[in-house]
Amino acid sequence: MSVIEVRDLNRTFDGKKVLRGLNFSVEKGEVFGFLGPNGAGKTTTLRILLGLLRASSGEALVFGASLANQDRLRRRVGVLLENNGIYDRLSARENLDYYARLYAVEEPRAQVEEMLEFAGLTERADDLVGTFSAGMKRKLGLARAIIHDPELLLLDEPTSGLDPEAQVLVRDLILRLSGQEAMTVFMNSHHLAEVERVCSKVAILHHGSIQAFDTVEHLRAGSGMPRLSLSLADPEKTATALDLLSQLPSVSRTEREGNRILVTLTRGSPASPILTRLIQEDIGVEEATKVSRSLEEIYLGVVQEAEGSA
Amino acid sequence: MNARILRALAEKDLREVRKNRIAIYGAIVLTVIFSIAFPLIFTQVPLITGTEGAPDLEEVIPLIPLEIQGVIENLEPQQIPVVLFLGYLFAPLFLIIPLMIASIIAAEAFVGEKERKTLEPLLYTPATDLELFVGKVLAALIPAVVFAWANFAVYTFVVNLAGWPVMHRIWFPTAVWWPMILWVAPAIALMGIAVTVLISSKVRTFMEAYQASGALVLIVVALLMGQIFGLIFLSPFVSLLVGAVLFALDALLIKIGVGIFSRDELMTSI
Amino acid sequence: MTHAIETDHLTRTFGAITAVANLSLSVEEGEVFGILGPNGAGKTTVVRLMNGILSPSQGKLWVYGKDPVSDGPEVRSMTGVLTESPSHYERLTARQNLTFYATMSGVAEEKLPNRVWEMLQLFGLEKRADDLVGGFSKGMKQRLALARALVHEPKVLFLDEPTAGLDPGAAKQVDDLIAELSRQEGRTVFLCTHNLHEAQLLCDRVAMLNQGRLLAMGTIQELTSRIWQVMSVDVDLLTPLPSDVLEHLKGLEGIAIESAAPLHLILRVRQRDLIPMVVQEIVHGGGEIVRVSPREYSLEEVYFAIQKGDFT
């Protein structure tokens, strides 16, 4: 059984279609990245999954049931939304203690201490959360979300507003939880470099329908010809090099990116003749690297294509 | 001080207030209650109950300040409540109008900006601290006073018109109202603003500021109660005095307010 | 020559907390200067100090030769600031918002309507000019905030997390625009960001702060080469390299061979500009190169190395 199963999900708000026939599933232990522009329907999907909004038609099942009518099932689910769900006028410890008891955690005290330590807040445990920085609050929010050892963790932009240090912390945590404890993670995110590192699977949502749903590797493999990025020893010669390269049969396209040259090869062509040719013409090469497309490029491509067809 | 900046600030605040339902509904409710409902009720009650209301007043009359007793001596019984309440005792209650309007706009202009985080961008403009402060005070003061005066006009009209069957003449406004409206009303509006400014450094949301400055209504209630129980009487002279005291307090509070309203202080307290 | 921005032992304390400590830096006209560091490093305080919104506890600073404390209005008319949250007057329209800020920033009355309209067009908001800002999406609000920061044609632009919370498409638009402002219009940009990818893309120079202290400053390459003096280079070959070429490489000044599998070499070079020579030597010796890649350090690695204190 899939942990999350979404079938033909539709939702309209005041006659406006926000979700149009969504289908996807998330398996146990997966880290699932849910991407898309603002207004694509990510938050609506998340809220339907959480049983906070109703579906107009279709279903969104978590552990095989709908959370909307199964409040007790929520004990197996941890949630970190845009709002951290933390009370400014209570201390960090009081906040965690509150949620530990709401979720009926077995040894609330020990668990609260452990979570305080995890968030790096042991020393500030008794300070009011109102005095914390945005990053500290986010970390506390995350600690709160996993205090009851959920089997499924739903995250909305988990690292937004965090500094690089905290981003790494959150990233490592997600990887550890999904690796060691087989926790399933579903995350909305705009931070594609991060999604690329932590997510095993992604879906790209656009105007309420899914445009791509696969592993990052598969998306990458399917996204066009191999490319080579060149950096010349003498940038002055860039124009000459571009001229020269565009005449070679194994090159299908050349682009200039600042001081670098991006060469798209025809499929199956090796890179060595290109380098040899440049050296023969006395153009020094400082670097020649194969580049795979980043998730960002794939994403922008998918969105652009969807926009074009819309 | 740059007049163009002051105008831009005041205009912007007013434009926002016009879209603030709580301010608009508040203004409407105040008008309906104070300027229309009260005069209607007090002028119609004697007509309906006839002279039955009079015996009750017999007991109250000894409590009434001597100054008014002189006025009502020559009146017919059913005219007494009309003149007593609408002509005299209500005067301080009317101060609630400038006070509330001023507090709402000031809460919006000072705390509302902080709450919605639009204050910081404003601080990055070249305007000086004093210009920002004065612009915002004017944005609250001018409409509050103008609105109070407009209400006074409505009240005058309703009192005379609805009171005609009882009074048979145009008798309002009485002398006590003029200093109250022209002198005390601006003073108390400014008080509402000054207090809101001071509160604004302590609270984070518009609602908190508004509720806290609502405590000022107590001043008005105290004046009203005092007048009803015969402890004080707001004769024109007393009104001038009360206004002067309020203005002096205003000056003091605003001086403190200007000190608080510096960029450095505002950023440090956020 | 005066710097666009210069600070000299700038310090600001809040009670017992020191937000900025002894900071001395200068930003040149027309460059994109990045300022990086964890939360609480003092980035926002620095921006506030530079605009005269806060006063320094100690030290001095100048923006185009003016002191923000004594000449606040003058400095602020030269600067535009994009604050962390793009807060607007939501009950006013986009046009009313911009007109208000333009007036406050001293744009002349006769130029005002045109300037506002120009900005709305530049940021693609002309169709929504007379709609209330309350109904705008995050991306639109961010663009309006940029328009607000630019409406009085400031010489220096301060940007605090300009792409935070934007979707990748909108973020790319904003990044492209920042690059254009600096490269084509010559405006100085002071960029605070947590997004190291963005910093790498946009910044000419970066400064790294921690707890108000300056840890390092320079171009990303300078910082990299100061941390890692030796650089390793991967070379992939199509056919095994003739052994005399290998011997020849070993003999070259500044080059060492870390490992030499038949089709894969790892070299250590002292400087980046030695690499073309290595490539040339291999090709001339008859080697067929498939890939040459110097071990690139991302700004993220540089960042963490510096924040950890690997750099002194």
Place this chain on the structure above:
Amino acid sequence: MNGMLIVAQKEIRQILKSRNVLASAIIFVIVFGGFSSLSTLTSEGGGGPLDQLVFTLVPVLGIFMGYLFSSQAFLREKQGGIVETLLCSPLSLREIWMGKVIGVTVPAYGLTLLAAALILGLANSLSQMTLLPSLPLIAHLFTTVPLFIAATVGLLGFAQLLLGLRENQILNFAIIFALIFLLTMSQALFGSGFTISWVVVGSSLAIAILLLIATSWLTRFLDKERIVITIP
């Protein structure tokens, strides 16, 4: 059941910690409580007016307290968006609502009793004779008053959860006016000569119970979707 008490406990703790709100509640009690007992003394007639005053003023004070605190427990959480996280917890929406109602009613009632004690104490210490509250009045204080507060809090909480921000601002405004009106009315009432008998107390208790039943009937219209959509 247990979850509900956890929510209630947290609300009580939070209210007791928010100094601003407590301060305004206490100022309100002192000003109106003190003021009213002073004015009773100026009128003659001994225990009668005092009984009437306590009978009408104390529930109004209680309602005011409930109003002050419920915006802490319901509205504030909605404004910030915390409520969404709470809705994702294993509690049902009804349990959350009930927990908050209890959590607000307890401190509001506590402060109200304090206010009643203050009014009675002040009146006693300032007048020459001992003015003891009558038995029906005591029954009133311990039954009708808490029920009234709970019903008000329940209704307010219900409205604050389901209404949007603007509607809530208007509601707030209306309530402030209603309170001023109620206060004026209660002042006016004690001038007229009616006495606090068991019948009066009993009928007001009946009203309170009816109100409470109506309130809990309303909870069937609580709806997560409505709450989430109206989060600003």
